[in-house]
Amino acid sequence: MTQKEEKRGSGFRILGMSPSEISREFFSSGTGKVASALFIVLVVVSIYSYFALPSNFGAIWNNPSYWKFNPDNAPPAWINYFTSQKLAPQVTVHPLESVTTYRGVTYISSTFSVENPYAVPWQDIYLVLNGIPKNSSAAVQLTIYRPDGSSMPIGPLQFSGSYIDLASSSQVKNQILSFFYDKGESITLAPTQSPIPLLFQAVKNGKPYTLDGNYTVKILVTVFGSVASSSKDPNFITVIMRGNVYGLMGTDFEGHDLWEGLLAGFPIDLEIGIVSAVITMVIAIVVGIMSGYFRGWIDEVLTRITDIVITMPAFPLLIVFSVLFAWSLWDAILFLSILSWGGAARIIRSMIMQIREAQYIEGAKIVGARGSWILRNHILPQIMPYSLYLLVTSAPGAILTISALNFLNLAGSAYPTWGNLLYWADSTGALYAGMWWWVIPPGLLIAFVAVVFILVAIASEPVVNPRLRYG
Amino acid sequence: MGMALLEVDNIHLYYSTSKGIVKAVDGVSFELEEGETLALVGESGCGKSTIAKALIRLWERNVSSVTGEIRFEGRDVLHISDEEFRMQYRWKKIAWVPQASMNSLNPVLTIGEQMIEPLVIHHDVDKDKALMQAMDMLEAVGLPRDIVRRYPHQLSGGMKQRVAIAMALILMPKLVILDEPTSALDVITQANIMNLLKRLRREFKLTYIFITHDLALASELADSVAVMYAGKLVEWGSSDDIYVSPKHPYTVGLMGSVPTLRGEKKLTFMPGEVPSLINPPTGCRFYPRCPYFASRGELKGLCDRDEPPYIDVEHKGARRHLVSCWLYK
Amino acid sequence: MGLLRSLGFRAINLVLILIVVLFIISYALSGPASSVLENQVKIEARAVAQAVLKHNPNAASQAQQVYNTIVAQLEKAYGLDQPPIIRTFYIMWDMLSFNWGYSFFPQNYGVSNGKVVNIIASALPGTIILDTLGILLSAIIGIYVGTRSALRYGSLSDRGVMYYAAVSNGLPQWWIGIVFIIVFAVMLREVHSPIYFPFGGILDPKYFGTWLVNPAAVFANVSAVLNLLWHLILPLLTVLIVNIGGWAYFARTVVLNVAQEDFVTVARAKGLSENQVVNKYIIRPAAPAILTSILITIPFVLFGGFLVTEVVFQWWGLGYVYNIAITAAGTPDTPVVVALTYASTLLYIVIVFILEILYIMLDPRVREQ
């Protein structure tokens, strides 16, 4: 009798189902298939993001000068497919260069060409020069050969620092305006208006319009000194043409590449969901088993505590502590988990009560089974699947709560979170400016991750709740 | 005998599940005279409750097919409209005390509210009068009259069982289906309920279908006994015949397992398990567990291939004694 | 009798929660964050000293003296000269007696004199309007939808409701608000639609001043009330879109479970019509269970949902004031944040208590004994 019991207990059956039956039950529904596919997508993207982003991405994100060449508030590049007014995208070129040194002066020359079919051309051009020694001075000259046969000389421009911003140079502005003035066109620019688009435009009666076609740009850098070793650097000159649209997901007010920002959110949200759910679940299982199994005063006390934890409002406490102690994301997750196990513990407790009532335990007791044996063979196999289910159901809540905190600019992390992207969108008025590319995707992704967890939960419901299995 | 009150003619009731079609009742026929008590006996899961549900036409959502005929007072009630069945038969003629009738009461309504509903619906009785009748009926089942104002959670299991019985009798139905009315109760309460059922039958001239897995208990009440196995009827006859000379090996096994003392019994004596109702054994469904099949060579290739017909065996009681077993061919 | 006892029991439970929350905050303030309190004392003292100076601009030394005595008095009053645990109780007492001090940055709220109590009092009506309407309407619609859907279990509309509920459970409510603003305020303006909604706010500026000091006066004015309702549409819609799903989901689950109970089959067997069965034997017994399952999610619904939605719509309520206190000044306005936490917990507890009263009334198993 005992032996037979033992066999049935240790045989791998959960809720009377073998693992293959469980997976069949899970995948039998469309939801199960969709949920697992989406979950795999989530995990794959998270792993991809982990490898695709540099390890110090957090520091990079928070360093504004890293993003200074990017346009601010630019929509994604692909909107050109849907609009008639084409906008120039961000372009970065590393033109081939030739370096010659003559009497202690180094000349670096290079040429590149671009096509300009855009109704709104580039707003600025940056020349980034690497490897110019700190103590030597340099000058830059450009010539732009335009599709109408004209050519526009720019420079020489004094070079200092690590790059030249053409739009902010009054010399450039004057040279461009005089180019047109010589052709009998006078143009007035607002003080802050960039002259750079005019490079790619023709003017008629004072009105600029796009000059379609191929542009060739010649660059000559004169360095008064030698640039010996670094001259072999193929990236000696980098030309960045600041666009009006940017990348896959556009940019925010600081020129952050939102695609990277969004990508960085994947592993974070996945971690938020999983870590908080695991902590929650472990506490819930321990408390549930203790109060369900020992009964008596232990149960009494634990039930009281559980009741309090269930009604405890975690969110305002999270706010106040995040404010008082400048909590990080992980502090907040930990605290949230510590306050969210109540509901699950209550369910596990009642399950254990039921299992204890069940006769086979009484039977097992009679033949002298030890408590740990009953726990391992009867109680755990029955509550494990349900616990896993609860684990999955508690993830979305954590994700949403932490995202809401991030949206209030609390519980920050070095990495940008989706909630935090939305905070900046809200606080800089992006939504009133209709910057959908900045405002819609982070929220969609938060919802996506939460919904994936919910779908997994729904698909596993028939496994843990046999009542739903019929039909 | 006159015309039967109830004739169940070859009914089948199948459920569809993700694992396949469950043939919960697979071709069952029997009859019942007015005033007669039929005990429907069999192991757990053999389809007893399903028959009860078929009789009141309240099967589960996932039912896949119901066929056959159920003639009540000569009329096929399985094929009349839902509305007609509801207005003409439900509770008025056929009442039902469900299995685990602890759960047959709505927790948020008082006992009185639940008892008087049939009176109000079917007999158009006004509320106060109906309440008086409910109290009378409660008294008849041995409960205090003021229970009408109580809620179900304020009653004990035995009291709820009595309320369920009282509720079933409130319209004086022709037929009362009692689905294991005592299985969840302790021995003393069980005995009380059995006595109550006997008294009520006498007082109100009731016809019972008494569903149980306990043959000994059935013997107290039954005029005839129908034994079910895996969705089929294997033996049917007067109590006198069944108890004195059971014919089907399964019935014999059931009898053998009846201990002299009453109590919760399990049919652990019989080796093997109840077969799957999705893929039942071919031929006689009992053959995997049948001691005769195991010991007698000539039955091989017969019992496990061909379904045994119903065979009329000799009977002393009022009913024919039918048995479905190749031993008697 | 039984009714009062269970109500009392629940009330005690809730008060216990309030005290636990209060204790946690006060303890945090008394120990690790006690500099906040010292700051607070100085601000209060300065306010009085400035009042003295206003009265008599030449009495600088007198003002300084007043300042010093007040600082000393207040430090004593706040227990700053006491060990942390005693201080904790001082702070608790102050909280309980609505003695919430002064905002660090009163100019951010536009409420006169910068008293935290006044700031919060001005924000309370907005929150109450949005929360009450939001919860009531989403409950009514959600339970209706969920019940319908459960009764058509497996049908196309049932599946639709299921998926809607699942998805809406995962939607950040405040973000839906953002989407609504973009669509119904920004885009409708861009396409020159004759109808477009306000970007946010609780009232037009001309009424808002009155609202801050005397909301009752706003309700006396029909056009102001209409203006409030006009501003309410988008936030309310946001709240409904997300919360109806939750209610519907719980209602559906509970109704599905109840529908399988024996007493429902018995009710049908008794010959009740389908309508009667649904109303008396499914919905009524299901109601308490629906309420309990909602009760567990109420903190989440209220705080993670409603409060943050207020931020998006700049709806003058506790949540929006929270946002101002946290972000407007660069450094957090701690006294306001702390008091808000207490006040919103208080509000939450009142709402839970109302729901529990409802629950007790609905469930005789709790009501009778």
Ligand SMILES: Nc1ncnc2c1ncn2[C@@H]1O[C@H](COP(=O)(O)OP(=O)(O)OP(=O)(O)O)[C@@H](O)[C@H]1O
């Ligand atoms: N809704 C359903 N869907 C699928 N199978 C069902 C359903 N209801 C019952 N069954 C199956 O039909 C068979 C007969 O069930 P039924 O309830 O009639 O048994 P029973 O003889 O009353 O047993 P017990 O003595 O345990 O009450 C069982 O095998 C059961 O698993």
Ligand code: SF4
């Ligand atoms: S038919 Fe055969 S197997 Fe079935 S009970 Fe009779 S002897 Fe046994």
Ligand SMILES: [Mg+2]
């Ligand atoms: Mg049964």
